Amino acid sequence: MAKINLDSILEGRRSQPHMLVEVLLDLQDQEGYLPEEALKTVSKELGVPLIDVYRVAHFYKAFSLKPRGKNLITICTGTACHVRGSDLLVNQVRGQLGIEPGETTADGQITVECVNCVGACALGPIVIHNDAYCKNMTPGKLRRKLDKAAGRKKEAKDA
Amino acid sequence: MPRVSHAKDLEIIRSQADGRKSRTRLELVIPNGTCCQASGSAALIDAVRAELARQGLQQDVSVRVTGCLGFCEQEPMILVEPGNILYCQVSAKDAAEIVSRTVKKGEVIDTFLFLDPVSGKRIEKEADIPFYKAQSRQLIHMNRFVDPFSIEDYIATGGYQAIAKALKEFKPSAVIAEVKASGLRGRGGAGFPTGRKWEEAHEAPGDEKYVICNADEGDPGAYMDRCVLEANPHAVLEGMMIGAYAVGASKGYIYVRREYPLAVKHCRIAIQQAREYGLLGENILGSNFSFDVEVARGGGAFVCGESTALMTSIEGKVGEPRAKDVHTVREGLWGRPTVLNNVETWANVPSIVLNGAKWFASRGTERSKGTKILALTGRVKNTGLVEIAMGTPIRTIVYDIGGGPKNGNRIKAVQTGGPSGGCLPERLFDLPVDFDALWDAGSMMGSGGMVVMDDKTCMVDVARYFLKFLLDESCGKCVPCRVGIDRMLEIVTDIAEGRGRPEQLDLLQELAETVAEASLCGLGKSAPNPVLSTLRYFMEEYKAHVLEKRCPAAVCKALVTYSIDAEKCTGCGVCLKACPHDSITGEKKKPHVIDAALCQRCGICIGECKFDAITVL
Numbered sequence: 001m002a003k004i005n006l007d008s009i010l011e012g013r014r015s016q017p018h019m020l021v022e023v024l025l026d027l028q029d030q031e032g033y034l035p036e037e038a039l040k041t042v043s044k045e046l047g048v049p050l051i052d053v054y055r056v057a058h059f060y061k062a063f064s065l066k067p068r069g070k071n072l073i074t075i076c077t078g079t080a081c082h083v084r085g086s087d088l089l090v091n092q093v094r095g096q097l098g099i100e101p102g103e104t105t106a107d108g109q110i111t112v113e114c115v116n117c118v119g120a121c122a123l124g125p126i127v128i129h130n131d132a133y134c135k136n137m138t139p140g141k142l143r144r145k146l147d148k149a150a151g152r153k154k155e156a157k158d159a
Numbered sequence: 160m161p162r163v164s165h166a167k168d169l170e171i172i173r174s175q176a177d178g179r180k181s182r183t184r185l186e187l188v189i190p191n192g193t194c195c196q197a198s199g200s201a202a203l204i205d206a207v208r209a210e211l212a213r214q215g216l217q218q219d220v221s222v223r224v225t226g227c228l229g230f231c232e233q234e235p236m237i238l239v240e241p242g243n244i245l246y247c248q249v250s251a252k253d254a255a256e257i258v259s260r261t262v263k264k265g266e267v268i269d270t271f272l273f274l275d276p277v278s279g280k281r282i283e284k285e286a287d288i289p290f291y292k293a294q295s296r297q298l299i300h301m302n303r304f305v306d307p308f309s310i311e312d313y314i315a316t317g318g319y320q321a322i323a324k325a326l327k328e329f330k331p332s333a334v335i336a337e338v339k340a341s342g343l344r345g346r347g348g349a350g351f352p353t354g355r356k357w358e359e360a361h362e363a364p365g366d367e368k369y370v371i372c373n374a375d376e377g378d379p380g381a382y383m384d385r386c387v388l389e390a391n392p393h394a395v396l397e398g399m400m401i402g403a404y405a406v407g408a409s410k411g412y413i414y415v416r417r418e419y420p421l422a423v424k425h426c427r428i429a430i431q432q433a434r435e436y437g438l439l440g441e442n443i444l445g446s447n448f449s450f451d452v453e454v455a456r457g458g459g460a461f462v463c464g465e466s467t468a469l470m471t472s473i474e475g476k477v478g479e480p481r482a483k484d485v486h487t488v489r490e491g492l493w494g495r496p497t498v499l500n501n502v503e504t505w506a507n508v509p510s511i512v513l514n515g516a517k518w519f520a521s522r523g524t525e526r527s528k529g530t531k532i533l534a535l536t537g538r539v540k541n542t543g544l545v546e547i548a549m550g551t552p553i554r555t556i557v558y559d560i561g562g563g564p565k566n567g568n569r570i571k572a573v574q575t576g577g578p579s580g581g582c583l584p585e586r587l588f589d590l591p592v593d594f595d596a597l598w599d600a601g602s603m604m605g606s607g608g609m610v611v612m613d614d615k616t617c618m619v620d621v622a623r624y625f626l627k628f629l630l631d632e633s634c635g636k637c638v639p640c641r642v643g644i645d646r647m648l649e650i651v652t653d654i655a656e657g658r659g660r661p662e663q664l665d666l667l668q669e670l671a672e673t674v675a676e677a678s679l680c681g682l683g684k685s686a687p688n689p690v691l692s693t694l695r696y697f698m699e700e701y702k703a704h705v706l707e708k709r710c711p712a713a714v715c716k717a718l719v720t721y722s723i724d725a726e727k728c729t730g731c732g733v734c735l736k737a738c739p740h741d742s743i744t745g746e747k748k749k750p751h752v753i754d755a756a757l758c759q760r761c762g763i764c765i766g767e768c769k770f771d772a773i774t775v776l
Contacts, residue, residue, distance in 0.1 A: 020475035025417060025456050048475070059477040059634075060458025062417050078379030079574065079610045080536035082624050091761035095739020116461060116628065118418050119382030120194040121534055121608075122231035122542035131420075133197035139763040140737060 004031060004038045010045050017048045020056055024063060032072075033064040061115075069104045069111035071149040074128040078117030081124035085138075089125055090114065092139040096146055109150050162437045165445050166323035169314055176315035184219040185262060188238040188303050192227035192389050193421050194382075199250055200235040206254035207237070211262070220262055223312075226302045226390020226425075229544035230290055233273060238285060238303060245285040246271035276540045277562050290541045293559040295522060295548040297530050298506050302390040307425045310432040313393040319438055321509035322400045326446040329512070334405040335361060338508065340516035342528035347373055347464075347501030348579065348605045349681070350527070350594035353508075356498055359488040360406040363496035368408040370399050371492065371499040374415040374422065375469060377461040378577025379628065381608035383532035383544055384502035388415065388422040391506065392429035396452060398505030400443070401512055403450045406498050411452040414469055417459060426454050461578075461632035465680050466491075466499045468634070479634045480680035501606065503532060523549035527593035531604070537574075537611035538565050545609075547592065554588040557611055568613040572696070576605025578625045578632075579685035581692025582618060601692045603685070617714035618697040619704050623651045625689035633682070640683030643674035647690055656717040659705035668694055713775040716760040720776055725750035727772035734764040734773065 009026045013019040023042055027034055034057050043050040057063045075093070077086045090101060093112045097105055104111040120126050123135035127142060129149070134141070163169060180186075187207060191200045204224055211217050228236065233247035239261060246257065249271050260266040272281040273288050282288050305312045313319070325334050339354030360368060372395055376384040388395060399411045413430075415423050430452050433439040441449045455473045462468045463478040470492045472478035491497025507529060511519045520528045527549040533556065535545045540562030547556060553573055557563070564570045572582045575592075581602035583590065590596050594604050612621065626648040635641045650667045653659050671687035671694070678684045694701065703709045710718040723734075723743075728750040735743045735751060742758040745751030753764075753773075765773045 018473070018475035021458055021472060022456060022475075025458065052476075055477055056458075056475070060460050062457075062459040079577065079608065079624070080380045080534075080542075082379075083537050083610060083612060083616055083621075085762070085766070088762045088766060091759070092739065092763055095759070095761065095763070115418060115459070116377065116632070117379035117382070118193070119376065119385040120197050120231070121380050121382055121536040121610075122544075123194055123197055124536070126197065133193065135194075135197040138766045139761075140767050143737065 004035060006038060006041055006045070010042075014045050015047050017046050020046055020048050020053065021060070024053075024057060028063055032068045033066055066104070067108075069108050071110045072128075072130055073110060073112045073146070073149070074118075075101065075112065075114050076116075076118045076120075076124065076126040076128070077114045078121060078124070080121035081117075081126055084124045086125040088139050089127065089137060089142050092142050093146070096143060097150075105150070107150075110146065163319070163444065164437055166320070166327065169319055169323060172311055172314045173317075176311055180221075182219075183221045185221075186240045187220065187222045187262070188228075188240060189222060189224055190226060190228045190234065190236060190302070191224045192386060193419070194227055194231040195234045196421075198234040202251040203235045203237075203249060203254065206251035207258065210254045210258040214258055214263065216258065216262060223303075223306055225305060226307055227386045227544065228302055229296075229299045229386070229546070230288075230541070231543040232541060233543075243284045243286055245273060245288070247273045275562075289562065290543070290545075290560055293551075293555055294546050295530050295551075296546045297510065298387060298391075298394070298503065298532060299544060299546045301394065302386075305391050305393075307390055307392055308428055310393060310429070310436055310438075313391070317513065318393055318509075319397055321512040322397050322404070322438075323444050325401050325404055325512050326444055326448055331361060331405045331407065334401060334512065337516050338405070338511060341511045341519040342516075342523070342526075343504065343507055343511060343519065344527060344594060345500060346503035346507070346531065346606065348576065348603065350604060353500060353504055356488055356500070357402060357405050359486070360496045360498045363489045365496050367495045368406055369492045369495060369497040370403045370406065370408045370411040371469070371473070371497060372399055372411070372413040372505050373464065373466070373469060373499055373501045374413055374419070375457045375464040376416060376419070376502070376606060377464045377632075378579070378606050378608050380536055380574070380577055380610045381534045381606045383534055383607050385419045385422050386544055387502050387506050387532070388413075388419070389425050392425045393433065394506045394509060395502055396429055396433055396439070398508035399452060400439075400450055401508050402498055402500065402505065404448050406496070408498070409449050409451070411450065412455050412473055412492070413452060414455045414457060414463075414473060416457040423454060423456060430454065460634070461628075462634045462680070462682050465682055467680070469499065470497065479636045480682070482679055503607075524591060524593045526595055531592065531607055533592070533607045533609045535561050535609050535611070538568065538570070538613040538616065539563065539611045540565055549593045550591040552589050552591055553583065556592065556609065557588065561611060564613055568615055570611055570613050571616070572612045572618065574610040574612060574621065574689075575608065576603040576688070577608050578628050579603060579681070579688055580605045580608075581688045582612070582621060582696060583692070584696040587696075601695055602688065615712055615714070617710050617712035618693045618700045619651060619655050619710070620712070620714045622690050622693045623648065623655050626651055629682070629686045633686070637679035637683060639674045639677035640679065640686060643670060643678075643683075644686055646670055647674070647687070651690070654701060654704045655710075655715040657704070657708045657715075659701075661705055664694070664698075664701060664705065719760060720755060721753050721758050721760055721764070722774055722776070723751050723753055724772045724774055727770045729770055729772075731769070733767050733769070737763055737767040739763065
C-alpha cells in the first residue's frame, strides 16, 4: 500500500492537540477514511494519546474507519426531506443494493450514508452524489443514479 | 490592494464601487448558494457570461454572483436591476434568449416570470411576488448586493462602518448598552438576551477572552445560518469584531458544520480578505483593538450545537456537554470567558451599532425585537427562507408567504424549532411568532425551522422520526437522555407498528416529563418536546393508532395496505419494474396486482405510477 502523505495536513498543526478534529477531517477528505497507520502518525505528531484519537474518530459522524466505495451517495434525512419521502430513498437502497445506510457494496463501488440535514431543505429530498447536490429526488431517479454508479444497466428481473 | 487603516479608507472604496456601478447599464444578480447549485446555477452563470461576451456586452452589463436570495424553490433565478425583474427556474439553455432580448432590447420575457401558484398569474417584479411581499427582509435583503468573494462589495453596502463607528465613538460598555437597549435576543434557539451575555463576559475576570460564532446549524429543517454565512460572511465577521471589542476578546472562532462545505469555503476566504485589508489583525482601523478569527469545522455531531459541547469540540476533543453550574461567559473555551452567539445574531449586530438600538427595536413585539429568518419548508406551495418581523402570525407565514397547501391537501400543523421544538396545530395559527409565544404553546423558536405538515403527515411518525434522530445524536453522557429517549422511542414504535396499549400513552407522557426535568444539557431537556407537543395537540391520532390500529395519514407501514386501483391502472409495467421486492405482477396492458405478503410497503411504486393508481389504506 502506498504510504499516506500527511505533511500538508499536519503543516502548522504539529504538537497542537486541539487541532485533532481539523486534522482528522482533512485526512478523511484526502483518503476517504481514517487508515490506522495514519492515525498512529497523527497521534504522535499532535501529541494526543492514540486512544483519544480513536475516541474522537468514533464520536463524530464525519469519520469512517473503513474505506468507502468509489461513489459516496449521501441521503439527507432531515425533517423537510423526511416529510417529503426520504424514507423511500433509503428503502430504494435497501431493495436495490441490499445494503443498509453506512455500508458499502461488496464490489466497493457504492457507499450509502444518511446525513441529518444538508441545509437545502426547500428542495428536498436531497441526495448528494460525491460532491454534486441533487434536488427533488425520487426512488426512480435514485434507482437510475445507483445503476449508473454501479456501472451497469439494471439486470433483468428474472435473470 | 488597498489597506484599510482608517475609517475614511472605507469611504474611498465605497465611492470607487459606486463609480464602477454608474458605468454599467444593467446588473444581473444570479444567486449561487448550495441550494442554487443543486438546481444548476453554476451552469447558468457560465452560460450567461459566455453569451454576454459573444454579444459584446460585458462592458455595460455586470453579473453579480451572490448567495441565496431566499426563494430556493424557484432557483436558478436571475434578478435584473434596475427594474427588479425576476426570472425564475431558468437554466443555461435560456441564457442566449435572456441576453439577446432582455439585456439587449430591454424586453421582459413573460415565460420566465414567476407563475403564482395561488392566482395562476405571472408576476413581473420581485417585490410584487406574494412570497416576498409579506416579509420584512433586513438580513437576507443584503445578499443581492454582495458577492461573497468580494470584501469590496460588502464595504460598498456600508460594511465595516459599524466597527469603525464603535471603535471611534463607543467605549466597550457603551456598545454593550446599545445592544442591550436594542432588545436583541439570541437567534440560536433559547433567545437569551445578547447584551446581557456580553456584559457578563465583559465583567468576568481574565485577560484572555473569546468570541465564537455558532454555525453548527444541526437542526434538520433549518438553514438560515448556512445562507447568511455563505452569502454575507463579512457581516458575521463584523458582528464578531464588535462583540470582541465589547467584551475584550482578541480571538474568535467560527464553528461551522462540515456538512456546509460552501459556507466553510466562503468564511475562510472572507477571513483571508479581511486580514489582507487590515480589518483583522493588529490595531484595527488605527485603534488599539486587535482581533483575529479562525474557522473550526464540526464533525457531524448534533450535540456540538450546544455551547459547552461546541467549545470542547474546538479544543479538539469529544464534543460532550458539561453541567452549566459555571456559565461559559465566565469559564468557556479553554476555561476562559467566552461569548457564543449564533450566525444570525452576529449578523444583526452591525446594523444595531450603525442605526441605533431604537431602529432595531422598532420591529417586533414587546419582548422579541427585530426580524427572524425562518426556513419555510415541507408541504406548502412556496418554500424557502423567509424573514419576518417578530410577532408575525403563523397563518401569515404559511398562507400568505407560503401560498397554502400543496395539491389541495389540508394543512394541519407546523413544526418549529427542530428536534427541540414541537408541533403546533392549525387552530393555533394565529399565534405570533416570537420567542415567548411559541414557548408557551409547547414549542420553541429554535433556530427557525418551520416545517409545514398536512393530512398526509402522521404525527406519531413525526414524533418517532425526532426520537430516532435524538437517539442517534444523544452523546450518552447522562442517563435520562440516553435511556429515556430509547424507552420513549420503544413506546412510540409500538404505537406506530400496531402494538400500542392505552396505558402506554400515560407512561409516555410521564417519561417525557422526566427526561425534560432530569437531563444534563439543552439537548436532553428539550428532547421530549416533539412527543409532548404531539401528545398535547394530536392525541386523537395516537388514539387511532392504539385503539383502532389505524394510521389516519396512511404513513405508518405496519398499519396500511397497498393495492392497485384496477380502474386507473393501464398495465404500463412501470411499477412492476420499479418494485425492488418483486411484489407486483401483471400482464402488459392489464391491471397489475400487489402481493400483500411480499409487499414491504416501501412506497416506491407510488412515486413511479403516473396514473395515480396505487392506493394506500
